[in-house]
Every structure is written in C-alpha cells, then in structure tokens.
Amino acid sequence: MADQNILLAYRNICKNGGSKTPGTDGKTITDIQKLKIEKVIQTVRNKLNYYQPKKVRRVEILKDNGKTRPLGIPSIWDRLIQQCILQILEPICEAKFHERNNGFRPYRSTENAIAQCYMMAQIQHLHFVVDVDIVGFFDNIDHSKLIRQLWGLGIQDRKLIMIIKQMLKADILFNDVVITPETGTPQGGILSPLLANVVLNELDWWIASQWEIFKIKEGISGLEFPKTDADGNVYTVDRSQKWKKLRKTSNLKEMYIVRYADDFKIFCRDYKSAKKTMEATKKWLAENLHLLTSDEKSGITNLRKNYTTFLGIKFKVVPKGEKWVIKSHIADKSAKKVTQKLQDAWGDIKNPSNANDINRYIDRFNAMVVGMHNYYSMATHVCGDFSDIAFRAVGKANGMNHNGKFLPLEKHGEFTSLFLKDRYGKSKRCRWIKGRVIVPVSYVQHVHPKFKRRDVNKYIPKYTDNENCISFSVMKYMMENAELFPNLEMADNALSRYIAQKGKCAILHTELVIGDMRCLHIKHPKGERNDTYKNLILVSKDMARVITSADKEVLNTYLRELKLTTEMQDKINKLRGLRDLEPIQFKDYIGATN
Numbered sequence: 001m002a003d004q005n006i007l008l009a010y011r012n013i014c015k016n017g018g019s020k021t022p023g024t025d026g027k028t029i030t031d032i033q034k035l036k037i038e039k040v041i042q043t044v045r046n047k048l049n050y051y052q053p054k055k056v057r058r059v060e061i062l063k064d065n066g067k068t069r070p071l072g073i074p075s076i077w078d079r080l081i082q083q084c085i086l087q088i089l090e091p092i093c094e095a096k097f098h099e100r101n102n103g104f105r106p107y108r109s110t111e112n113a114i115a116q117c118y119m120m121a122q123i124q125h126l127h128f129v130v131d132v133d134i135v136g137f138f139d140n141i142d143h144s145k146l147i148r149q150l151w152g153l154g155i156q157d158r159k160l161i162m163i164i165k166q167m168l169k170a171d172i173l174f175n176d177v178v179i180t181p182e183t184g185t186p187q188g189g190i191l192s193p194l195l196a197n198v199v200l201n202e203l204d205w206w207i208a209s210q211w212e213i214f215k216i217k218e219g220i221s222g223l224e225f226p227k228t229d230a231d232g233n234v235y236t237v238d239r240s241q242k243w244k245k246l247r248k249t250s251n252l253k254e255m256y257i258v259r260y261a262d263d264f265k266i267f268c269r270d271y272k273s274a275k276k277t278m279e280a281t282k283k284w285l286a287e288n289l290h291l292l293t294s295d296e297k298s299g300i301t302n303l304r305k306n307y308t309t310f311l312g313i314k315f316k317v318v319p320k321g322e323k324w325v326i327k328s329h330i331a332d333k334s335a336k337k338v339t340q341k342l343q344d345a346w347g348d349i350k351n352p353s354n355a356n357d358i359n360r361y362i363d364r365f366n367a368m369v370v371g372m373h374n375y376y377s378m379a380t381h382v383c384g385d386f387s388d389i390a391f392r393a394v395g396k397a398n399g400m401n402h403n404g405k406f407l408p409l410e411k412h413g414e415f416t417s418l419f420l421k422d423r424y425g426k427s428k429r430c431r432w433i434k435g436r437v438i439v440p441v442s443y444v445q446h447v448h449p450k451f452k453r454r455d456v457n458k459y460i461p462k463y464t465d466n467e468n469c470i471s472f473s474v475m476k477y478m479m480e481n482a483e484l485f486p487n488l489e490m491a492d493n494a495l496s497r498y499i500a501q502k503g504k505c506a507i508l509h510t511e512l513v514i515g516d517m518r519c520l521h522i523k524h525p526k527g528e529r530n531d532t533y534k535n536l537i538l539v540s541k542d543m544a545r546v547i548t549s550a551d552k553e554v555l556n557t558y559l560r561e562l563k564l565t566t567e568m569q570d571k572i573n574k575l576r577g578l579r580d581l582e583p584i585q586f587k588d589y590i591g592a593t594n
Contacts, residue, residue, distance in 0.1 A: 001084060006080075007037070009083035010080065011495070011496075024054055024055045024057045053170040089150075089191075094106070112449070113259075126256065130265070130300055131299055135293060145199070149199065172186065196262065211246070303316045328378070366439045382444055386441055410431065410432040413430075429442060478498065485519070508543060512538060512540065520537050520548070522536065564586065
C-alpha cells in the first residue's frame with residue numbers, strides 16, 4: 001500500500017471526532033500521533049501482510065422510539081486500515097453508483113435527496129409514493145452476495161477481497177460475550193456506509209431498468225438525446241421522448257427511486273402501478289439481496305391526500321391554480337426532538353450550575369439553533385414550524401431567573417459575531433444577556449433545496465483564482481516527504497496549515513515554494529511537544545530566521561532585504577515574544593520598514 005494513501009487515511013481519521021473513541025484495545029488516534037511516520041506506515045503494512053482484525057466493541061445507542069441501535073467500534077488501527085481501503089474503493093464505486101443514491105457519498109447530502117423528491121412530486125407529477133422498510137438492514141447484509149457485488153463493480157484484487165472478508169467476520173465483543181457475525185456489517189465502521197451503498201446499488205439500477213433506462217427495440221422512435229453545455233461536455237441525457245413513447249405504447253410501470261442509505265422512496269404515476277411496484281420490490285429484495293421487509297412500516301402514500309416523511313421532512317402536494325405544488329413541514333417526530341433539545345439548552349441558560357458557564361451555554365444554544373435552521377429550512381413552512389417550536393421551547397422569554405437572581409433579557413445590544421450579525425441582524429426578535437446575543441428560534445426562512453452540481457467531483461482537481469497560491473506540486477511534495485517532520489501529527493498539521501494559509505507565508509503573504517518554506521511553532525515547546533494545528537505556522541525561510549534569531553548581524557542581513565508593514569512587524573515581535581526573544585527595533589535596520 002502506498003505511503004501517501006496511509007498518510008491520507010490518517011488525515012481523514014483525525015477529522016473524525018470518533019477517532020478519540022477507544023476500541024477493545026483502549027487506544028485512540030493520540031496513540032498513533034506520538035509515533036514516527038515510518039513506524040505508522042510499517043505497522044499498517046505489517047498488519048496487511050496477514051490481516052487479523054481485533055474484536056469490535058459493541059455499544060447500544062438509544063433511538064427516538066425507545067429501542068436501541070447497535071454500534072460497532074473497531075480498534076483505531078483497524079479504523080486506519082479501513083480508511084485506507086475506503087480511499088481505494090470509493091473512486092471505483094462512485095463511477096458505478098446511481099444518480100439518486102444520496103447517502104454517505106462525497107458532495108451529496110439529505111438536501112439533494114429532498115430536492116429530488118420535490119422535483120418528482122411537483123415537476124413530474126408523480127403523486128404516489130412507495131415506502132418499503134428493510135428490517136435490520138446493516139445487521140442482515142449477506143456477506144457472500146456483497147463480495148460478489150464488489151467483484152462485479154471491478155474490485156477484483158484477491159488480497160483486498162480477503163481483507164474485506166476478514167473485516168466482515170471480525171468478532172464482536174458485547175457485555176463480555178464474543179460474537180462471530182455470519183451476516184451484516186457493523187454500524188460505526190468506516191467502511192460500512194460504502195459497503196451498504198454497494199449492496200443497495202443493485203436495487204437502484206433494477207428500479208431504473210424498469211422504466212428510466214428501459215431499452216426499447218430498434219425501429220421504434222423514442223431516442224435518447226445527450227444534452228451538452230457551452231463547452232460541448234455531455235452532462236445529462238434527455239429521455240423524455242422515449243418515455244412519452246413508452247407511456248403510449250407499453251404497459252410498463254413508471255417509477256423512479258430516491259435513496260439515502262437504507263431509506264428510500266419510489267415515486268409512481270398511479271396507485272395501481274405503486275401497488276405492483278411495492279410487491280415487486282419486496283420480492284426482489286428477498287430473492288436477490290436476502291433482505292426481509294416490514295409490512296407494518298411499508299405502504300403507499302397519495303401525496304394529494306396525505307403527507308409522507310423522509311429524512312426529517314414531511315411533504316405532500318396541494319392545488320395552486322391548475323397546478324399541484326409542494327407543501328412541507330418538519331416531521332412530527334423531528335419537531336418533538338428539536339423542541340426537547342432546545343428546552344434542555346434553554347434550561348441551562350436560565351439556571352446555570354455556575355455563573356461562569358453562562359457564555360458556554362449561550363454558545364451551545366446559538367450553535368444548536370443555527371444548525372437546526374440550516375437543516376430544516378428545506379421545509380416550505382419552516383417559519384411557522386419554528387414559531388411553534390420557539391413558543392414551546394423558550395416561551396415568551398421576557399425575563400429569566402438565574403439561581404434566584406433576576407436577569408432580564410435586553411432588546412438591544414451589539415453582535416460579537418459577524419456571521420450572526422449578517423444572518424440575524426435584521427431580526428427584532430434578538431435578545432441579549434450580558435452583551436451576548438441569543439439567536440431567535442423563530443427567525444428562519446424557507447430555502448429551496450439544491451441539487452448536486454454535476455461538474456463537482458471529488459476526484460477531479462479544480463483550479464481556483466489567482467488569489468489562491470495553493471500548489472498541487474507543493475502539497476504532493478509535503479505528503480511524499482512527511483518523514484522530514486519529527487512525527488506524523490506535525491506532518492499532517494503542517495499540510496493543513498499550508499492549505500489554510502492558501503499557500504502563502506503567514507507574515508509576508510508571498511507564495512510559498514519548495515525549498516523556501518519553514519514550519520514553526522507559534523509557542524515554542526520548552527518541554528512536551530505541542531504539534532497541534534493551532535500551534536503551527538508556515539513562513540518563508542528568511543522570515544523563519546528573523547523570527548527565531550537573536551543575532552543582530554543575522555537580523556540585519558535579512559531585514560535589509562524585506563519590506564515590512566507595521567502589521568507585519570507586530571506579528572514578528574509577537575512570535576519572538578512567545579520564544580522569549582527580545583523584540584526587534586525595526587527603525588534600527590535599513591530597509592526594514594515601508
């Protein structure tokens with residue numbers, strides 16, 4: 001396995017908050033960060049020579065309905081290996097996945113899935129929705145079938161297939177009992193979402209083959225016309241003429257699938273087609289994927305009469321003139337869950353356990369409200385929904401009681417966050433506590449959910465404007481020469497710093513190039529190393545000497561060549577002060593000021 005793939009896997013795992021959750025061996029990502037880069041690479045390769053995964057720690061997570069969901073936590077080394085394999089498999093699988101598979105894929109989200117549902121109901125007038133609930137999907141995936149599907153997608157390296165088999169068969173430790181799984185893939189594993197998409201990819205294309213991409217015989221007019229952009233690139237295929245012909249000349253059932261993980265909707269033209277589609281889908285899942293379905297949770301919804309719920313949004317169609325348009329709300333269960341979370345967060349603000357914690361509680365409440373607004377703004381009636389939630393969770397909020405001391409809300413104040421000011425500054429519902437703004441729960445507007453842009457692809461590099469000096473050759477050099485850093489953590493964070501600084505020196509704002517770039521600690525370590533992202537900075541080679549040198553001759557040599565503004569001088573002296581070096585009197589050096 002390539003060194004760069006292992007280092008990239010490490011970078012991706014560090015972004016994941018779950019990397020600090022221990023597996024059965026009790027180790028987390030911090031244990032890997034302490035190792036030399038060569039040691040990490042060699043350990044991964046040694047494990048892959050004869051791969052035997054450690055036991056998976058299983059925990060139970062409480063669901064909204066009171067039941068529990070099993071969550072599998074592999075050891076940190078197994079997670080690192082899974083991430084390495086994911087980075088190999090994902091580009092291959094992405095090319096074979098269906099357009100309306102939206103779950104656990106790069107640059108795809110629940111917003112894309114909801115946008116597709118709205119289009120089906122409002123634009124294509126498909127008002128009968130089939131729901132088929134798969135019973136215990138992640139726990140009942142057939143291992144043999146999954147391996148055959150991977151082989152069919154083009155993953156035909158036998159050693160890689162054997163490693164995946166070992167991952168699927170890894171023992172599970174639950175309440176001191178060891179279980180050897182015969183089916184399923186543990187939720188919580190890094191590779192599990194991709195494998196789940198591989199399993200249901202066959203369903204996506206089977207549904208599409210029934211109508212959407214149904215092949216008609218030669219000689220029958222009903223052609224597919226490619227649509228191109230201004231540059232002549234094909235971005236979609238116009239099948240409308242073919243579908244129009246099929247509606248007139250065939251008895252085929254018109255159907256389209258929209259899927260997110262194991263939750264999917266099938267849109268049909270009429271009830272008769274929907275009924276046949278539901279029964280055929282249940283039978284196909286049982287015979288081809290060996291998955292059972294729930295009759296109680298499966299059904300057909302007429303959107304002209306009733307709501308259907310998908311990804312926390314419930315929607316239907318209502319008449320508007322001669323058309324049917326989407327009407328959507330926050331789903332009932334989701335609204336109840338949101339209300340309870342806001343009630344708890346507001347309760348902490350009203351009665352903090354410690355007066356010093358009030359700022360932390362306000363930050364948490366504001367972040368929670370902004371996140372909820374971002375997600376549920378897909379609902380057309382989100383404003384009314386949140387007005388009701390605000391009344392239930394917060395009340396009129398004329399004043400609050402903090403440990404028996406009356407502390408009223410103020411109607412006027414200053415915004416300390418530009419983001420909150422831009423978004424909520426026009427609202428008259430904003431209130432302040434000790435100068436800290438409280439984001440109004442009911443101040444939100446509907447935003448049309450967006451489709452995924454077809455020209456955005458994770459695996460195709462995009463070049464940006466001239467203001468961005470990021471060089472792919474510099475990034476490649478940093479990844480291939482990670483051993484130049486003392487440990488993996490610093491190598492990873494230095495690369496992150498390069499990207500964050502847009503390829504420019506943090507002081508001079510000039511382009512950083514190979515050979516003229518240094519990574520410095522902001523606060524120089526005097527004992528234990530601190531190689532965290534926040535403590536690193538990238539500067540040019542000459543600037544590094546200015547920041548770290550106490551020799552006046554050295555300073556004079558380099559400062560004569562530099563033109564520094566007052567802001568740059570202040571930054572340099574601040575960094576020198578953190579190293580216990582004397583500040584530079586720039587007026588004593590010719591050419592140091594501009």
